[in-house]
Amino acid sequence: MNILFMLASGLGAAVLFLVVACFIFSRQILLRWYHAKKASFDDPLYMQMLKLAKDAGMPVAGLYFVESHVVNSFSVGNRKNGSLVLTTGAIERLSEEELSCMMVYEIAQSRGGRRLREIAAVIAGILTTLPIVALWGAVFTGFGQEYEPAPKLIKFFVTSLFAPPAALLIQITSPESVKYEADKYAALLCGSDAAIEMLSKVRDQESWDANPSHAPLFIANPLAEDEIYNTLFCTCPSIEDRIKRLEGAGY
Amino acid sequence: MPVDRRQNKKIRGGRILIPKWMRALGISFVSYMFVLFVIIVVVTFHARDFVFGRAAAITAVYMTALLIYFAVLFVVFKRKIDASK
Numbered sequence: 142m143n144i145l146f147m148l149a150s151g152l153g154a155a156v157l158f159l160v161v162a163c164f165i166f167s168r169q170i171l172l173r174w175y176h177a178k179k180a181s182f183d184d185p186l187y188m189q190m191l192k193l194a195k196d197a198g199m200p201v202a203g204l205y206f207v208e209s210h211v212v213n214s215f216s217v218g219n220r221k222n223g224s225l226v227l228t229t230g231a232i233e234r235l236s237e238e239e240l241s242c243m244m245v246y247e248i249a250q251s252r253g254g255r256r257l258r259e260i261a262a263v264i265a266g267i268l269t270t271l272p273i274v275a276l277w278g279a280v281f282t283g284f285g286q287e288y289e290p291a292p293k294l295i296k297f298f299v300t301s302l303f304a305p306p307a308a309l310l311i312q313i314t315s316p317e318s319v320k321y322e323a324d325k326y327a328a329l330l331c332g333s334d335a336a337i338e339m340l341s342k343v344r345d346q347e348s349w350d351a352n353p354s355h356a357p358l359f360i361a362n363p364l365a366e367d368e369i370y371n372t373l374f375c376t377c378p379s380i381e382d383r384i385k386r387l388e389g390a391g392y
Numbered sequence: 393m394p395v396d397r398r399q400n401k402k403i404r405g406g407r408i409l410i411p412k413w414m415r416a417l418g419i420s421f422v423s424y425m426f427v428l429f430v431i432i433v434v435v436t437f438h439a440r441d442f443v444f445g446r447a448a449a450i451t452a453v454y455m456t457a458l459l460i461y462f463a464v465l466f467v468v469f470k471r472k473i474d475a476s477k
Binding site: 298301302304305308309312313369370372373375376 | 423426473
């Protein structure tokens, strides 16, 4: 009984420590997670972002880049200390207007104050990393190579245990109305044509192997739809619906 | 695609199409049942005796908690995922 009590209290303390750490360092954890590199102060995109942030009337702490061929972006931090993260694919494939639109969208997201969503994404992100830990644990304990059935089955089993609570956490902390509001804001500042073009380019791209728990942070769902457990993390409204709303509103 | 409105489930070629998120929850339910099996095995080995009453009690408590948990999951996912499509 004493051992059980010690185990329970140890687990409780670890969870408490994790939640407090996520609460304080969620922004830094997410930036490190994707190996985001900070843009220099003389970068033209940084200048452009500062101008857009000034137009939107809110301070932005920094602009970061993530190495990825897909067109996507996310923002971290709160109203006072927000950071925008753009993929290199977005910088290469979007026009200047569309990129401005994407940045305004992310500024609007930070404006909404999404601290809770960010913390939930980090905690759920740790849960959805456990299957990968299990896969490599199985590989290193002699169950076979990572492409063989046994480690894959172990990974799938651990996913089936931890994906539902992680997805529940994500779903209850991610209201989809935030996306519509940010779309509206981007269309108001950059014009609905640029916003629609930008969303179309985000839609017409391949999936990204991002952590499923981080999907609601992105401008659009980056996950592959053929993975059965990815559907649980789908919080973004469909891009078709978002485009229809923008076309209907005629900003 | 014909839709059975009474049951609100999509039907194709005489087969009912279950949404992916429901299938994912079904697989998870089976996985959690496997955890119950492991718990009973561990308890039995620890006590070095299989007592049916004890295994039944563990199963009853575990299944009650599991059913409540999955009911919550089902309601939340149905509202959120179906609404976003």
